[in-house]
Amino acid sequence: MERVNAMILSRTGSDVTMIPEVANHLISSGGKRLRPMLTLAMADLCGYQGEGQVKLAASVEFMHTATLLHDDVVDESDMRRGKLAARMLWGNEASVLVGDFLLGQAFKMMVEVGSLRALDILSTAAAVIAEGEVLQLSVAKNTETTEDEYLSVIRGKTAELFAAACEVGPVIAGSSKANEAACRSYGLNLGIAFQLIDDALDYGGVAAKLGKNTGDDFREGKITLPVVLSFRRGSSEERAFWKRTLQDGAIEDxxxxxAQTLMRKHKALEDTIERARHYAKMAKDALGLFPASPMKQALNDAVDFCIARAH
Incomplete structure (x- = not known):
């Protein structure tokens, strides 16, 4: 990870001073770096000996950072990782354009690795993430959203990058198709579990832990799983509350x-965490093909870490 972090810093360099300023504001703000760690871990798990995993891990982090910069503009977010969002300091235009710069740098590093298949996986992921974001726009503020529709959104916007980050490791290691599929499945299911826990934390977490304000999803009118479950299980009077606050945006003191009271009443947060546990189990089972090793244990621990954030 030290080498990945050094690579990240060296590739944010530009003669245009605003680019490293904006990029490093977010990159140095203490993200978990979970996705690049997964790339390194999977390459190691599959016995990879070369250098390519460092550039691919940095590419994955750049893709993630670019989507955060773009997301904050779309969501009009003020906070990110406990600091002011880049758009609050440099404006929406700079946030979008620096995000584009980082995507360009990510693809450049992928090409340098020389694996056409890894490039295919990560470039496909970039398209799927964008589709997930647009799908989220189309269901935004729609309280009638089904659980299936919501899962489609998070598969695209969150889980796909986890899946791609995990899949490129076995690919550059020249591992079997079965191992590739197993690593991808681990990443996809971990990504879904990760997002579901995030959704629960937005209504039941502590701002310091979240790196954003509790209730941001609510204020932005985001339809997340706790809302879907509360709406479906609620009375007509309760549904009118969700429509007024999320669809119409008429939020009062x-x-x-x-909203939190209704979620407790209908066990929406508990059940969201329970759903996350289900996907977490699927992630662990996906690695069943691999023999016991310290790296396999670390990957299982990563799943436990994602779920433990809810407590």
Missing amino acids: GDLEQ
């Missing part, structure tokens, strides 16, 4: 507390 005390509405966030009311």
Whole structure:
């Protein structure tokens, strides 16, 4: 990871001073670096001996950072990882354009690795993530959203990058198709579990832990799984509350507390975490093909870490 971090810093360099300023504001703000760690871990698990995993891991982090910069503009977010979002300091235009710069640098590093298959996996992921974001726009503020529709959104916008980050390791290691599929499955299911825990934390977490304000999803009118479950299980009066606050955006004092009360009443947060546990189990089972090793244990621990954030 030290080499990945050095690579990240060297590739944010530009003669245009605003680019490293904006990029490093987010990159140095203490993200978990979970996705690049997964790339390194999977390459190691599959016995890879070369150097390519460092550039691919840095590419994955750049793709993730670019989507965060773009997301904050789309969502009009003020905070990111406990700091002011880049768009609050440099404006929406700079955030979008620096995100584009990072995507360009990511693809450049993928090409340098020389694996056409890894390039295919990560470039496909970039397209799927964008599709997930657009799908989220189309269901935004729609309280009638089904659980299936919501899962389609998070598969695209969150889980796909986890899946691609995990799949490129066995690919550059020249591992078997079965191992590739297993690593991808681990990443996809971990990504879904990770996002579901995030959704629960937005209504039941602590701002310091989240790196954003509790209730941001609520204020932005985001339809997440706790909302879907509360809406489906609620009375007509309760559904009218969700429509007023999320669809119409008419949020009044005390509405966030009311939303949390309804979620507790219908066990929406507990069940969201339970769903996350289900995907977490699938992630662990996907690695069943691999013999016991310290790296396999570390990957299983990563799954436990994602779920433990809810407590």
